[in-house]
Each structure stands twice: as C-alpha cells, then as structure tokens.
Amino acid sequence: MINCINIQIQIPLYQKKFRSPFLFPITVEIDCRRHPNLRPVKFNVLExxxxxxxxxxxxxxxxxxxxLATLxxxxxxxxxxxxxxxAPGFGERKSQYLDDIAILTGGTVIREEVGLTLDKAEKEVLGHASKVVLTKDTTTIVGDGSTxxxxxxxxxxxRNxxxxxxxxxxxxxxxxxxxxxxxxxxxxxxxAQTETExxxxxxxxxxxxxxxxxxxEEGIVVGGGCTLLRLASKVDAIRDSLDNDEEKVGADIVKRALSYPLKLIAKNAGVNGSVVSEKVLSSDNFKYGYNAATGKYEDLMAAGIIDPTKxxxxxxxxxxxxxxxxxxxxxxxxEIKEPEQVPAGNPMDNSGYGY
Incomplete structure (x- = not known):
C-alpha cells in the first residue's frame, strides 16, 4: 500500500490576521466584503x-x-x-485591495458613498471562491475561475x-x-511505501x-559554497584598509569562515578542499565551481547548483x-565530553573463547 499526502502551495494574497481566534478554524467558500463597523442588526446576507x-x-x-462577540x-x-x-492596507490602498478582492471573487464592495449599506445588501453582493484558507498571519483566496x-x-x-x-x-x-x-x-x-519515508x-x-x-523574494546565487568562497577573496582588500590589528584578526577569521563551506563539501565528497578552492578561484567566471554530486568542475548555474540569496x-x-x-x-x-574508556580485555581469553 502506498501512502500519499497532498501539500498545498499557497500564495498569501493579503497579509492580514483573522479578527478572532474563535472564528479561525474553518475553510470558507464564499467571500463577502463590506463597509466598516458591522453593527449587530438584522442582515439579510447573514440570514x-x-x-x-x-x-x-x-x-x-x-x-x-x-x-464581533455576536459572530x-x-x-x-x-x-x-x-x-x-x-481589510488589508491603509487609506486609499485599502480601498484598492478591496476592489481587487471583489473582482477576484465576483463580489461587490459595500460602500455608503454609493448608497449601499450592509443592512440593505442582499446575497447578490456576495463573491464566490473555491477556497479561502486562513492562518494566523495570512489569508489565501482561491478563485473559482469564473471571473x-x-x-x-x-x-x-x-499595468497601465x-x-x-x-x-x-x-x-x-x-x-x-x-x-x-x-x-x-x-x-x-x-x-511513499512507508509512513517514515x-x-x-x-x-x-x-x-x-x-x-x-x-x-x-531576493533572487539566487551560485551554490556549492562558491559564492561565499568568492566573497572570502574580497576580504583582503577590506583587511588592508583596517588600522586596528584586532580588526585585522577579525577579518582573517571571517575569511576562513567564508571559505569553509566549500572545503567541507569537498571533504565530504572525498577530495581535498584546499585544492578545490584554488581551482575554483583560478577561474574568473563566477558561475564556475565544483559539483560534488558529479565530481566535475562546471557552470553551477547551468547545473542547477544554486542557493537563494536570502x-x-x-x-x-x-x-x-x-x-x-x-x-x-x-x-x-x-559541555565537555569525556573520552569513552575502552573496556579491558580478558587476559585469560587469548583464543577468542571464554572459559
């Protein structure tokens, strides 16, 4: 039996928290937008x-x-x-966001300036969505495709x-x-075949x-530790501009730290990290690096070896x-770990059999 699970990739439409935790744990299908200050009177849309x-x-x-307590x-x-x-946003931008949501769902923004109030609104003002997912920080509205x-x-x-x-x-x-x-x-x-897998x-x-x-959010850079290694090569220029000897020591520490990830990757791949670093830096192509998966030096961008800049x-x-x-x-x-003591062998047990 094969176990399956669905992972939904959701794009947060509006970074806005839900108003009350007691109203949170539901998935809604119909979206209604309305004017400020919901008053506890008779509303046709709610009925x-x-x-x-x-x-x-x-x-x-x-x-x-x-x-809110009534709801x-x-x-x-x-x-x-x-x-x-x-509603998300502030000022005029808030009104624009509400208009965007109304167009996405096919609903109507209820505004008193156009003569529409919530207590007089009918269900025709409601918009529709195939799903609305609420989390603590975001709201994701999935349109039904009709709009x-x-x-x-x-x-x-x-765009205009x-x-x-x-x-x-x-x-x-x-x-x-x-x-x-x-x-x-x-x-x-x-x-997967098992739940663990x-x-x-x-x-x-x-x-x-x-x-x-x-x-x-912020783009990509060459992966495999190559970006950090090339940054390390720029530290020397910064070090030379420093007057304080202690700051120069700090610059040396930063340089060693930046070059360490690539050396560790190379070591885990069974090759000499220092040799790999020198060969990578010998090329002026910033995309050039060591692919530990194949053991080849190549264009890492083309090979898909990338890291998010963030x-x-x-x-x-x-x-x-x-x-x-x-x-x-x-x-x-x-915590200082004490070395484990090797248990002493049996002096009488020379043949591998105990007596």
Missing part, C-alpha cells in the same frame, strides 16, 4: 448564509466588539459558519498605472497587487518550497550575531 448553510467571510475596515457566539453554536477579517476575464482586465489596468507611476515605491505596490491577482495554488502529491519526503518538499519562496544573507547575519554574542559574553558554558 441567507444561515438558511443556506454555506460558510461566509466578512472583510471590513473594522468590527465593533459587540458585533463568535453564532459560530460556536454552529448556527453560522463565518470568519471575520480586517478570470475580469481579473485579466484588472491586471491590465494596473505602473507605466504612469513616477515613484518606485508606488510601482512596487502596484506590482504586488498584480502578483496577488495573478497568483495561484498548486498541489504536490507525495507518495513519506514524512521524510514531505520535509524535503517543504524545504524546497521555502527555498523557492526565498529565491522569489538564505546566504541570513546565514551570514546569524553567524555574525552569534559570534558577537560570544565576544560580548563574560563566560560561556559548554
């Missing part, structure tokens, strides 16, 4: 949800505590499958705004909106997924932070 038995998401600028009580009683979210044409038009409209925008910050935010509207959800199916494969897939997300950066930052903590500490407590 329709109770009668129809379908889950509903309410997105608002804010929700009064009394109204929580109805959720706990099982009368209403609901989740309440605070793809409208989404494409919205993306084209935002990018061309007209003058500030880089504004262009960045507009690109984020396009990414959120154009994002999707993929499902990776992992199969399945868990191990699942961890590998999740690790690859996290690395991919990091690469999307991972390399964070490793350097965290390592320097730990080193700084050690330097500023008065003392450090470590």
């Amino acid at each position: 329709d949800a109770i009668r129809g038995g379908y889950p509903i998401v309410l997105i608002a600028e804010d929700i009064e505590q009394e109204a 929580v009580v109805n959720k706990l009683r099982g009368a209403l499958k609901i989740a309440a979210l605070k 793809q044409e409208a989404v494409n038009k919205r993306v084209a409209q935002i 705004l990018i061309e007209a925008a003058e500030q880089d910050y504004e262009k960045e935010k507009l690109n984020e909106r396009i990414a959120k509207l154009s994002g999707g959800v993929a499902v990776i199916q992992v199969g 399945l868990k191990e494969k699942k961890l590998r897939v999740e690790d690859a997924l996290n690395a991919t997300k990091a690469a999307v 991972v390399v950066r964070c490793c350097l930052e965290h390592a320097s932070s730990v080193a700084k903590t050690f330097l500023m500490s008065d003392c450090v407590v470590v």
Whole structure:
C-alpha cells in the first residue's frame, strides 16, 4: 500500500490576521466584503448564509466588539459558519485591495458613498471562491475561475498605472497587487511505501518550497559554497584598509569562515578542499565551481547548483550575531565530553573463547 499526502502551495494574497481566534478554524467558500463597523442588526446576507448553510467571510475596515462577540457566539453554536477579517492596507490602498478582492471573487464592495449599506445588501453582493484558507498571519483566496476575464482586465489596468507611476515605491505596490491577482495554488502529491519515508519526503518538499519562496523574494546565487568562497577573496582588500590589528584578526577569521563551506563539501565528497578552492578561484567566471554530486568542475548555474540569496544573507547575519554574542559574553558554558574508556580485555581469553 502506498501512502500519499497532498501539500498545498499557497500564495498569501493579503497579509492580514483573522479578527478572532474563535472564528479561525474553518475553510470558507464564499467571500463577502463590506463597509466598516458591522453593527449587530438584522442582515439579510447573514440570514441567507444561515438558511443556506454555506460558510461566509466578512472583510471590513473594522468590527465593533459587540458585533464581533455576536459572530463568535453564532459560530460556536454552529448556527453560522463565518470568519471575520480586517481589510488589508491603509487609506486609499485599502480601498484598492478591496476592489481587487471583489473582482477576484465576483463580489461587490459595500460602500455608503454609493448608497449601499450592509443592512440593505442582499446575497447578490456576495463573491464566490473555491477556497479561502486562513492562518494566523495570512489569508489565501482561491478563485473559482469564473471571473478570470475580469481579473485579466484588472491586471491590465494596473499595468497601465505602473507605466504612469513616477515613484518606485508606488510601482512596487502596484506590482504586488498584480502578483496577488495573478497568483495561484498548486498541489504536490507525495507518495511513499512507508509512513517514515513519506514524512521524510514531505520535509524535503517543504524545504524546497521555502527555498523557492526565498529565491522569489531576493533572487539566487551560485551554490556549492562558491559564492561565499568568492566573497572570502574580497576580504583582503577590506583587511588592508583596517588600522586596528584586532580588526585585522577579525577579518582573517571571517575569511576562513567564508571559505569553509566549500572545503567541507569537498571533504565530504572525498577530495581535498584546499585544492578545490584554488581551482575554483583560478577561474574568473563566477558561475564556475565544483559539483560534488558529479565530481566535475562546471557552470553551477547551468547545473542547477544554486542557493537563494536570502538564505546566504541570513546565514551570514546569524553567524555574525552569534559570534558577537560570544565576544560580548563574560563566560560561556559548554559541555565537555569525556573520552569513552575502552573496556579491558580478558587476559585469560587469548583464543577468542571464554572459559
């Protein structure tokens, strides 16, 4: 029997927390956006949800505590499958995000300035989604595909705004909106013969997924320790500019640390790390490096030996932070392992048989 598990790769559409932990553990299908301040009065959309038995998401600028408590009580009683979210963004950008969500789901943003209030709204204002996944920090809305044409038009409209925008910050935010509207959800199916193998494969897939997300955020660099090795070669110029001898010693330590990963990879592959380092540095091609899997020197980018830039950066930052903590500490407590004593043999047992 083969065990299988589905791993959902979800693109967070909006970085916004759910309003109450009691409203969290549900997966909703229908998305409703509404105006600020949900008041505890009679709402047709909520009554329709109770009668129809379908889950509903309410997105608002804010929700009064009394109204939120009412929603929580109805959720706990099982009368209403609901989740309440605070609208993402600030100011005008918040309104734009709500419009994007409405287009994605085919819903209507309820605004008093256009004469539409929540207490008078009918179920026609509700949007639809195949799935909405809520976590502690993010909300992922998966469209049902029925509004793809409208989404494409919205993306084209935002692209026109990018061309007209003058500030880089504004262009960045507009690109984020396009990414959120154009994002999707993929499902990776992992199969294995045993549960132990399945868990191990699942961890590998999740690790690859996290690395991919990091690469999307900050790009990639040559892997196999080659990027750090080439950074180490740049330390000498920095060292020569230092006047303090202690700082020069620190620069030497950093240089040795940067060259160590490649040497360790080479050692684990059964080759001399110093020889590998010299050969890699002898080439001016920054993509040139040692592929420990094949034992060849080649273009690591073309071979797929890469690291996310964010991972390399964070490793350097965290390592320097730990080193700084050690330097500023008065003392450090470590565990000294005592060497294991070899048990003495039986002097009478010379033949290998005991008497």
